[in-house]
Amino acid sequence: MIEFKNVSKVYESNGVHALDHVSLKIDKGEFVFIVGASGAGKSTFLKLIMREETPTSGQIIVNDMHLENMKRRKVPYLRRTMGIVFQDFRLISKMTVYENVAFAMRCVGKKNDSIKKRVPYILELVGLADKADDHPSELSGGEQQRVSLARALVNNPEMIIADEPTGNIDPEMSYEIIELLSEINKRGTTVLVVTHEHELVKSFGKRVIAIDDGRVVSDSDDDKFVAI
């Protein structure tokens, strides 16, 4: 669950108004596309959700946690409730597929036993069970993105945040990835996909929130759209 209440973000360093009085609500279990041109404020939106940045004004609630006044030492526990998928995959090249996924579990202090059980299960889920011992360089872009997705999923987060997940892969593969995210969403995980590929978005018929110039300019779920 994500809730923005009148959130503004001004970067002190250059005075840029990245977000301007944004209010929106994404419920638990939803699948939402966030669209907008580059520089529209998508990155700032994501950074605020991950608590990489704090808002200049307004309130942000993510998975029942208030972010605007969250203490630094609590941030890791916020991040454990979300799985992040990156445009550039962010896989560690010297580790195998298995190790890349296991790495995410080690980072949150999971025991070897549970890692050994959980990782093969997740790799099966994303269809990469037979590639467990390969290195990322041996995989196609679509496969690498599925590893990245497996890593995001392995700690069983309430929410998946995908930042331009299809930006670096073939169009056919892109559908596959969104399909997979949609599959994960059906199991109850909230999914948030940030993208600028309107064609892709249209074909799935999910809720779409458009951001432009730091404002929410449209929301396909009209009930929740609060225009200012």
Next chain:
Amino acid sequence: MSSFGYLVKEGFKNLFHNRLMSLASIGVLVSCLVLTGSAVMLTINVSSIVDSVGDTNVTKVFLDDNLTKLEAVYKGKEIKDIDNVSDVQFIDKDESIEAYREQLGEEVFANMTGDDNPLPYSYSVVMEDLSKYDETVAKIKEVEGVASVSSHREVAAKLTSLSSFITTMSLWIILALAVISLFIISNTIRMTMFSHRFEISIMKSVGATNAFVRVPFIIEGVIIGLVSAAISIGLLFILSDAIIKSVQKILDFPYVQFTQVMWPIIGAFVAAGVLVGIFGSMVSIRRYLTHEGNEILGW
């Protein structure tokens, strides 16, 4: 504790990844520790020498070269009459040269017998009250025909002032080296962190705590500290053994060997190594982890 084992392994990997910087850190830390250890060994030995000679209450009085043996023997009575002198013992110049010959080998002194003997007649003087040492020595010096007075006590005093000079000097050098080694270690760790910033961004994105991110880097620092301590202990053992052996040939004293005092030194070295390692890594980690705003998306 499976994740701790994993973190220790990562720490070792980091160390090898940055071999050159790790070696530089170890080198500086070793010089720092060996210097400290040497200063400690010197101080211990000097004070033990001072203690042992301070106990022997014998002052040597050398007479003028041109005195005949008979004149020299008469001077003994004059010296004995001085207040506070309890006993005097005449030492023939032949006896003195014999003593040197025994200590330093035959050849050099082979021809120095009879009239060719360059040594003066001398006396061993024992005093009643050592607190009056200086005034008594002054009185002995007033006696006509007395060339010089020397005692182990003077040697002891000179040694003590020399050792305190060396100790102060090395204290400053050690301080400078400690600062340098902290600086180099924290730079080594910062380089490791920089080369691992990609992994760190992933760790942070999946919710690793700062403590977890830190541990491998602290372990790297601690390993540098421990390796340095081990090398320093070995070097100090070899060095002090060699130095004591060679000094013993010239000046025979019951020197304190490294092995007699090694446990406190080893303890201190290990503690110092570990502390410098932890402190050095904490400095660089703190600066890195507080870098806000770009830890995930903009690494």
